Amino acid sequence: MKARSIVWISLFLSISISLAAQSRIAIDHGPYLQGLTEDEVTIIWTTNKPAVSWVELAPDDGTHFYHEARPQFFAENYGFKKVDSVHMVTLKNLTPNTTYRYRVYSHEVTDHQAYYVAYGRTVASDVYGQKPLTFTTNNPRKEEVLFLMINDIHGDNALMDSLLTGVQWDKTDLVFFNGDMCTDMRSEKKLFDDFMDTAVKTFAKETPFYYARGNHETRGNFASTYPRYFPTPTGQLYYTFRQGPVFFIVLDCGEDKPDSDIEYHGLAAFDNYRTEQAQWLEKTIQSDACKQAPFKVVIIHIPPLGNWHGENEILKKFVPILNSADIDLMLCGHLHRHLYQEKNNTTHFPILVNHNRQMVGVTATDKLMEVHITDTKGKQVKTFTYKVR
Numbered sequence: 100m101k102a103r104s105i106v107w108i109s110l111f112l113s114i115s116i117s118l119a120a121q122s123r124i125a126i127d128h129g130p131y132l133q134g135l136t137e138d139e140v141t142i143i144w145t146t147n148k149p150a151v152s153w154v155e156l157a158p159d160d161g162t163h164f165y166h167e168a169r170p171q172f173f174a175e176n177y178g179f180k181k182v183d184s185v186h187m188v189t190l191k192n193l194t195p196n197t198t199y200r201y202r203v204y205s206h207e208v209t210d211h212q213a214y215y216v217a218y219g220r221t222v223a224s225d226v227y228g229q230k231p232l233t234f235t236t237n238n239p240r241k242e243e244v245l246f247l248m249i250n251d252i253h254g255d256n257a258l259m260d261s262l263l264t265g266v267q268w269d270k271t272d273l274v275f276f277n278g279d280m281c282t283d284m285r286s287e288k289k290l291f292d293d294f295m296d297t298a299v300k301t302f303a304k305e306t307p308f309y310y311a312r313g314n315h316e317t318r319g320n321f322a323s324t325y326p327r328y329f330p331t332p333t334g335q336l337y338y339t340f341r342q343g344p345v346f347f348i349v350l351d352c353g354e355d356k357p358d359s360d361i362e363y364h365g366l367a368a369f370d371n372y373r374t375e376q377a378q379w380l381e382k383t384i385q386s387d388a389c390k391q392a393p394f395k396v397v398i399i400h401i402p403p404l405g406n407w408h409g410e411n412e413i414l415k416k417f418v419p420i421l422n423s424a425d426i427d428l429m430l431c432g433h434l435h436r437h438l439y440q441e442k443n444n445t446t447h448f449p450i451l452v453n454h455n456r457q458m459v460g461v462t463a464t465d466k467l468m469e470v471h472i473t474d475t476k477g478k479q480v481k482t483f484t485y486k487v488r
């Protein structure tokens with residue numbers, strides 16, 4: 100065979116192989132955990148092709164994942180197994196304080212007619228070549244909780260990486276993203292490129308993060324799709340949960356400027372969203388779950404300081420309610436600098452605004468809550484201590 104023919108044949112073969120590989124279904128992002136509580140979690144991942152998806156769940160009992168058929172939980176809605184490229188499976192009625200192993204599957208749907216559905220290949224997370232993924236449900240009786248908070252990353256993956264380097268994930272219960280993790284929301288790809296792929300790679304498959312939306316997640320054509328990727332226990336962007344001795348109240352700050360501002364092009368309705376949220380907050384602080392927790396921590400991106408419209412709204416609508424709830428600490432971001440305000444006559448709890456190049460780490464028992472702030476080199480730069488009331 101002539102040399103030229105061999106070159107053409109090899110070129111043809113390599114193009115065919117690469118096209119075949121491209122056309123195969125693959126998990127392109129995730130999986131990651133959301134909305135983890137004592138008895139529920141949602142597992143989310145995406146594929147490059149539409150598929151029917153499910154999670155297999157196994158106890159953490161030392162058996163091989165292939166020991167027996169594991170129960171399957173499908174991504175379902177309105178009586179359908181959903182065909183989609185964004186997959187979310189909510190596991191309910193879990194046992195508190197229990198570690199589960201999980202595996203995700205997607206079965207490609209290649210054609211969907213009125214009376215005919217065709218399937219392609221199935222893709223799944225690996226449980227043979229590597230350990231199955233795990234998560235542990237929250238435990239209100241856990242003696243100690245360790246949580247972290249980062250904010251205002253603005254799509255800087257290297258910054259996020261440097262803040263999270265050295266974290267002992269086996270000792271870390273949860274992470275907060277306190278807003279402005281990106282500068283705007285324009286596509287699913289950008290969402291994962293900006294910070295989510297780094298989160299998944301570093302911890303989010305097995306350690307939950309809880310998101311407080313910032314004023315930059317509200318911007319862009321993909322902003323209204325954002326909640327789909329970060330489901331919460333309430334179905335809203337404000338919610339509560341308890342882990343160990345701490346009751347967390349996560350609030351949505353909305354935008355910083357008035358809804359009528361030219362920058363929002365007539366699409367903002369955050370005054371109403373904050374009013375609706377204040378009504379929910381009023382009821383929430385009356386709950387036994389809130390009243391009985393040794394520590395109460397509020398997570399909100401914009402602090403009720405300064406004089407912008409958003410700041411004033413938070414001061415006017417949220418702070419008076421929080422003032423009657425014995426809040427121990429409010430954690431904020433937004434300012435891109437460190438600021439600490441002691442409790443005073445206006446705000447009956449301290450406010451810690453975290454620098455965007457620093458990370459907050461909190462350890463709490465039922466007697467003491469210690470806050471350690473570290474920089475991008477992992478060096479501790481400040482500490483604060485709170486005793487139980």
Ligand SMILES: [Fe+2]
Pocket residue numbers: 278279313314315400432433434
């Ligand atoms: Fe902000």
